[in-house]
Amino acid sequence: MLIIDSLIVSGVRFVLDKIAAAVDTELNDDTVLRERLLEAQMRVELGEMSQAEFDELEADILARLRDIRDRQRGGEAAVVAPRDMKVTGIEATFEGDEH
Amino acid sequence: MGKTTCAAMLACARSSRAGRALLVSTDPASSLSAVLRVRVGRAPRQVAGAKGLFAANVEAAPAFARWLAPRKALLARIAVRGTYLDDEDVARLLTLSLPGIDEVVGLIEVVRLAQGFDRVFVDTAPTGHTLRLLAAPALLGRAAALLDGLQSHHRAVFSALRGSYQADAGDALIADLRAEGESLAALLRDPSTEISWVTLPEPMALEETADAVSALADAGIRVSRLIVNRVTAPPPGPCDWCDARCRFESRALRPVARRFRGREIVTCPDIAREPRGVAALTALARQRTAWREPSSRTPIARRVTTAGGLFLRRDEDDPIVRLPNARTMRWLLFAGKGGVGKTTCAAATALRLAESRPVLLLSTDPAHSLGDVFGERFDNTPRAARGAANLRVREIDASEEMARLRRDYIDAVEAAFTRIARTAGGDLAAFRDLIDLAPPGIDEVIAIADVAAAIADGGGDEIIVTDTAPTGHALRLLQTPSLLRDWTRALMALLLKYREIVGAGALAALLVRLSKQLRALQDALVDPARTAFIVVTRPAALPTDESRALLAALDGLGVTVAGVVVNAAGRGSCRRCRAIARAQTAEIARVRRLRPAADGYAIIVAPAEMPPPHGAAALRAWAGRWRRVRS
Numbered sequence: 128m129l130i131i132d133s134l135i136v137s138g139v140r141f142v143l144d145k146i147a148a149a150v151d152t153e154l155n156d157d158t159v160l161r162e163r164l165l166e167a168q169m170r171v172e173l174g175e176m177s178q179a180e181f182d183e184l185e186a187d188i189l190a191r192l193r194d195i196r197d198r199q200r201g202g203e204a205a206v207v208a209p210r211d212m213k214v215t216g217i218e219a220t221f222e223g224d225e226h
Numbered sequence: 227m228g229k230t231t232c233a234a235m236l237a238c239a240r241s242s243r244a245g246r247a248l249l250v251s252t253d254p255a256s257s258l259s260a261v262l263r264v265r266v267g268r269a270p271r272q273v274a275g276a277k278g279l280f281a282a283n284v285e286a287a288p289a290f291a292r293w294l295a296p297r298k299a300l301l302a303r304i305a306v307r308g309t310y311l312d313d314e315d316v317a318r319l320l321t322l323s324l325p326g327i328d329e330v331v332g333l334i335e336v337v338r339l340a341q342g343f344d345r346v347f348v349d350t351a352p353t354g355h356t357l358r359l360l361a362a363p364a365l366l367g368r369a370a371a372l373l374d375g376l377q378s379h380h381r382a383v384f385s386a387l388r389g390s391y392q393a394d395a396g397d398a399l400i401a402d403l404r405a406e407g408e409s410l411a412a413l414l415r416d417p418s419t420e421i422s423w424v425t426l427p428e429p430m431a432l433e434e435t436a437d438a439v440s441a442l443a444d445a446g447i448r449v450s451r452l453i454v455n456r457v458t459a460p461p462p463g464p465c466d467w468c469d470a471r472c473r474f475e476s477r478a479l480r481p482v483a484r485r486f487r488g489r490e491i492v493t494c495p496d497i498a499r500e501p502r503g504v505a506a507l508t509a510l511a512r513q514r515t516a517w518r519e520p521s522s523r524t525p526i527a528r529r530v531t532t533a534g535g536l537f538l539r540r541d542e543d544d545p546i547v548r549l550p551n552a553r554t555m556r557w558l559l560f561a562g563k564g565g566v567g568k569t570t571c572a573a574a575t576a577l578r579l580a581e582s583r584p585v586l587l588l589s590t591d592p593a594h595s596l597g598d599v600f601g602e603r604f605d606n607t608p609r610a611a612r613g614a615a616n617l618r619v620r621e622i623d624a625s626e627e628m629a630r631l632r633r634d635y636i637d638a639v640e641a642a643f644t645r646i647a648r649t650a651g652g653d654l655a656a657f658r659d660l661i662d663l664a665p666p667g668i669d670e671v672i673a674i675a676d677v678a679a680a681i682a683d684g685g686g687d688e689i690i691v692t693d694t695a696p697t698g699h700a701l702r703l704l705q706t707p708s709l710l711r712d713w714t715r716a717l718m719a720l721l722l723k724y725r726e727i728v729g730a731g732a733l734a735a736l737l738v739r740l741s742k743q744l745r746a747l748q749d750a751l752v753d754p755a756r757t758a759f760i761v762v763t764r765p766a767a768l769p770t771d772e773s774r775a776l777l778a779a780l781d782g783l784g785v786t787v788a789g790v791v792v793n794a795a796g797r798g799s800c801r802r803c804r805a806i807a808r809a810q811t812a813e814i815a816r817v818r819r820l821r822p823a824a825d826g827y828a829i830i831v832a833p834a835e836m837p838p839p840h841g842a843a844a845l846r847a848w849a850g851r852w853r854r855v856r857s
Contacts, residue, residue: 165734166725169718172741 157195164188228455229253229424229564230768231501231510232494233349234261236422238504239511241279245344249273249281252332252359253351254698255563256283260771263503270339275504282339289335297399301373304396308376309653310727315720322712330362333410352564352593352696356438360414360447366407368662373400375655414447422451426565427458427475427493428838430598436485438593452486453514454479456496467798470530470836476520483517491517498805500767529844530836531851532796545830545854549788554755556681557690558788561780562762563772564696567793570839571762571832572693573599574849577842580616584688587611587619588677590670590703591695594621601841613842627676628669631740635661638732642721670695671706671747675740678747681756697772701779704751711744751785758788763817765795765810774820789828791852792817796834818855829855 167184170176176184230251237249248270251258258266258281264273268288270280298320305316340346350356377396385391413419421442425435439449458475461468482491494514501510549555558579560572569589573596576587586608589596596619597604600611606623636658643654677690694700718737721730750757759780763769773790780787795810797803818829832852839848 162725162730162734165730165738166722168738169722169730169734172738172745173715173718173722 251349363411370403465798465800576691624669627673675743765813
């Protein structure tokens with residue numbers, strides 16, 4: 128039983144680690160944003176996105192890129208700094224019948 | 227140069243020999259019909275009056291469609307098996323046109339048409355593009371290599387599952403392609419293949435010939451015969467023009483025997499009436515003579531100019547500066563038949579315009595001759611011309627531009643594929659090698675797209691004067707951007723579809739940049755406020771015919787034509803010169819009838835000069851003598 132619990136716990140920890148990494152990427156990695164911008168540019172060239180839609184998206188992405196740059200320059204990570212967080216343990220409560 | 231005339235002359239002269247002969251043109255702007263005076267189509271047709279002689283034109287699009295049809299399904303199957311692409315992706319790629327494929331298919335089509343004939347005479351496109359036609363075998367080899375890479379993945383999977391592999395139809399297709407490339411290469415180098423190079427008794431034409439002969443020699447192809455066409459015979463009476471022309475030609479021709487040692491050299495006389503039809507061509511064949519060292523002559527003492535009556539307006543000079551939209555104009559392109567003097571006219575115009583604003587003179591013809599016109603060397607980097615303030619000159623090195631794009635592309639593809647296992651499928655190799663399948667001619671479009679981007683930026687007031695390749699290929703240069711853009715769009719669609727696997731990255735950035743540049747090029751070419759074409763012609767029947775076709779084609783593409791320059795008009799005072807001048811006057815009248823007089827469209831006559839203008843000062847002075855024809 129303990130083995131199963133430990134497996135579940137490490138599985139959940141793995142997922143949470145991934146979520147933390149994804150949040151980190153979203154907040155601090157500009158590659159994703161740049162890729163999104165390129166995708167949008169391709170959609171404009173393909174006629175799948177209007178120039179107005181692109182301009183709006185571009186303004187948003189550029190603003191976020193600026194945020195990232197400012198944070199990096201300031202030497203501080205995002206307010207929610209996932210890199211500084213570590214999943215150390217899981218507290219789980221089981222309810223209902225145990226089999 | 228008279229390539230078609232010389233090819234037809236040789237074919238007519240030899241057609242009386244036993245057997246069937248075929249005369250075929252691979253020039254997209256073929257003038258075989260006009261020279262033979264018979265309708266020439268894409269199927270060989272008997273030429274009346276010439277025993278056993280048939281004629282045909284290679285038409286690229288149907289020829290390629292015929293070549294592709296039986297192979298298409300198999301090509302698709304190889305691509306689907308060898309990559310992550312699905313049926314829909316591959317089908318989309320295979321429906322795209324391959325710009326520039328005409329030159330590659332040309333050679334294959336000639337071989338197909340040649341079946342059943344004992345001798346074949348091929349009239350090719352002008353210099354720059356003929357050199358590329360001859361590169362066709364290598365392109366087939368590269369296509370075979372790419373397919374082989376895709377197929378090897380299939381072979382490996384098949385062997386792993388079944389224990390052994392048996393060659394299938396895909397392997398047979400790859401082997402066929404490779405064999406076709408090798409047999410074309412062998413044919414070009416076969417001793418039974420004679421390559422005759424047609425040139426004129428002028429320094430510029432002879433320089434171009436020397437360059438081409440050495441480029442061919444580098445490719446292992448030997449030019450066996452040199453035909454020096456339109457050599458001036460001594461005049462029937464005293465004539466300053468003919469005397470100057472004869473001196474000029476003999477000075478130009480003196481080094482010919484040394485420079486083209488070991489080759490048969492034949493000369494053909496300049497005759498008053500262009501030879502048209504079998505009888506006239508056969509008569510011309512009788513007048514050709516073996517090479518004789520020209521007698522030593524003193525240089526021309528003074529420049530001989532001509533003008534003639536020729537409907538000229540006396541009340542207005544400087545027709546170039548008065549071109550419509552001269553103020554907003556950013557791009558002026560010179561187009562026309564090979565050998566009519568496009569480069570000289572473009573250079574003279576650029577010099578004239580440079581008197582009031584900065585000008586960039588640009589050549590896109592792979593057989594550049596701006597350097598010969600100015601008497602100095604130019605290259606891919608714009609450089610000031612001697613004796614010309616405000617003027618920079620650049621001879622586009624399309625291969626250098628293409629090599630740069632190729633490097634960027636390969637880096638981008640490799641970066642994109644680092645995300646997935648390199649062993650998975652043949653995608654990396656297929657996408658990386660795709661660029662090596664870019665048919666000849668793409669490089670010019672890539673190179674000129676940069677220029678268009680500069681125009682689109684709108685900065686500065688520099689006007690770009692462009693000397694283009696001869697007609698057929700200049701038109702292709704205009705049609706290619708949209709075809710090439712279809713390719714960038716197809717690749718972008720694939721990248722979006724598979725973005726979770728490969729990511730957008732550098733490849734997306736490259737495709738977006740290319741797509742934008744091509745769009746800017748398309749927009750700039752059809753913008754009447756910024757861009758105009760000048761058609762250059764000579765006052766002779768064949769060039770007029772070709773100008774008519776060129777004007778119609780330019781109209782069809784929606785580009786603005788600001789005028790026609792009739793170059794090298796006028797002759798001397800002897801009986802022969804007077805007859806030629808009369809014929810020229812009739813041709814200028816025909817040029818006037820090509821399209822109605824209108825504001826913003828000028829017919830300009832550029833007088834013949836002997837020696838022809840060379841160097842900045844002479845060119846500028848010559849452009850000052852251009853006159854508009856009365857409308």
